[in-house]
Amino acid sequence: MKSLERALVGSALWLLLGNAFALDGNTTYTEGGSQPGAMPCVACHGADGLGLAAAGFPRLAGLPAQYVRRQLSDFASGARSNPVMQPLAKALTDAEIAALSEAVAAMPAPLTARMPRSEMPANPIQKLVLQGAWERQIPACVSCHGPSGVGVGDAFPPLAGQPAAYLAAQLGAWQNGTRRDDPNDLMGHIAKSLTPDEVQGVAQYFASLPLEAKP
Ligand code: HEC
Ligand code: HEC
Incomplete structure (x- = not known):
């Protein structure tokens, strides 16, 4: 025993x-x-x-x-x-x-300067990001991904600070069905509604947002 x-x-x-x-x-x-x-x-x-x-x-x-x-x-x-x-x-x-x-x-994320949603869009890509394109049922990217795409909670990953090539590749993966893990197909619908120019434009936009100086 x-x-x-x-x-x-x-x-x-x-x-x-x-x-x-x-x-x-x-x-x-x-x-x-x-x-x-x-x-x-x-x-x-x-x-x-x-x-x-x-x-x-x-x-x-x-x-x-x-x-x-x-x-x-x-x-x-x-x-x-x-x-x-x-x-x-x-x-x-x-x-x-x-x-x-x-x-x-737990690794420190880059700090992105947050652009308020009320900011006037300066071009069609910023309009898509800040206001969406309702005639095509595309909600504003920032409505889910947060101001400047810094991410919200557990479900909505940050887009800010990701490489443009990576962001564009993900949108392409949803368009051609090699990424189909999003539970409600929110991103599948959105990605398929974007033109090739818009894919490149939003990818560049989020990849090149200004970073805040570290405190
Ligand atoms: C209705 C909410 C919603 C909106 C609006 C939205 N997204 Fe998303 N997005 C999501 C969710 C949820 C995920 C995570 C999917 C998963 O869990 O795999 C995601 C993931 C992504 C990813 C992948 C990020 C990574 O780290 O792999 C990209 C890129 C992306 N979204 C771009 C956009 C762009 C660009 C717009 C605006 C045109 C947009 N999203 C609008 C909900 C949204
Ligand atoms: C040889 C290079 C390589 C190595 C090693 C590697 N990764 Fe990756 N990782 C990638 C690439 C490329 C992607 C983008 C994949 C895609 O386009 O879907 C990625 C994507 C990811 C993502 C998705 C990020 C997002 O925003 O959705 C996670 C999570 C990840 N890797 C975790 C890991 C972990 C954890 C390890 C170590 C165990 C690891 N990776 C090792 C190349 C690598």
Whole structure:
């Protein structure tokens, strides 16, 4: 009996320590996951999590943990398909996904100067962003993504500070159906309603918003 108790306590302790190790999201971020194929995130998303604009690698720093967790499982399931992230996400364990999501959410996000929604649009792209295009049933981007696209809550990711190439690629992915993970197809409808010029225009707009000086 005594030895069984000891064995139980021992394995509980082992599980605890094992979990504590697996749950260090920052280590997994810089060193990769426990299974083959789970490459270190740092290689593409950068040490600060700000991504690599020239390559179209998105920033992860400050993205809502719940959003990141779902994107990683959507890559794994194929609801969001991408040749780089799909095999990588499949190689992550659930515990690693949870820990990574918390780790990147805690990385400081770039501070974007917020443009009030009442600002007069200076061109058709700004009009689309700030007021939408109701004749085509496109709501203003900022009505869901927040002022200057800084993101709102767990569901609406930031657009500000993402590379233009990445933003345009996502709109293209919704247009051609390779990203179809959005529960109510809000973005599917919106992306399919945009012209190629509008896709490039809004991507440039959110990628080039002015950053606030750090306090
Ligand atoms: C070899 C480069 C590479 C590596 C390594 C990499 N990523 Fe990515 N990641 C990408 C690319 C490219 C995309 C954009 C995919 C797309 O267009 O859908 C992306 C997209 C993402 C997204 C979606 C972001 C959003 O705004 O929706 C998440 C989350 C993500 N990666 C997490 C990770 C994590 C966590 C790791 C480490 C386990 C990792 N990535 C490693 C290249 C990489
Ligand atoms: C009705 C709400 C709503 C409106 C309006 C809206 N979006 Fe979105 N958008 C979403 C949601 C929800 C997501 C996250 C989808 C998911 O969970 O995969 C998203 C995601 C995105 C993404 C992907 C971000 C990433 O990190 O991968 C881009 C790009 C985007 N939206 C662009 C736009 C643009 C441009 C407009 C305006 C023309 C716009 N959105 C208007 C709800 C909205």
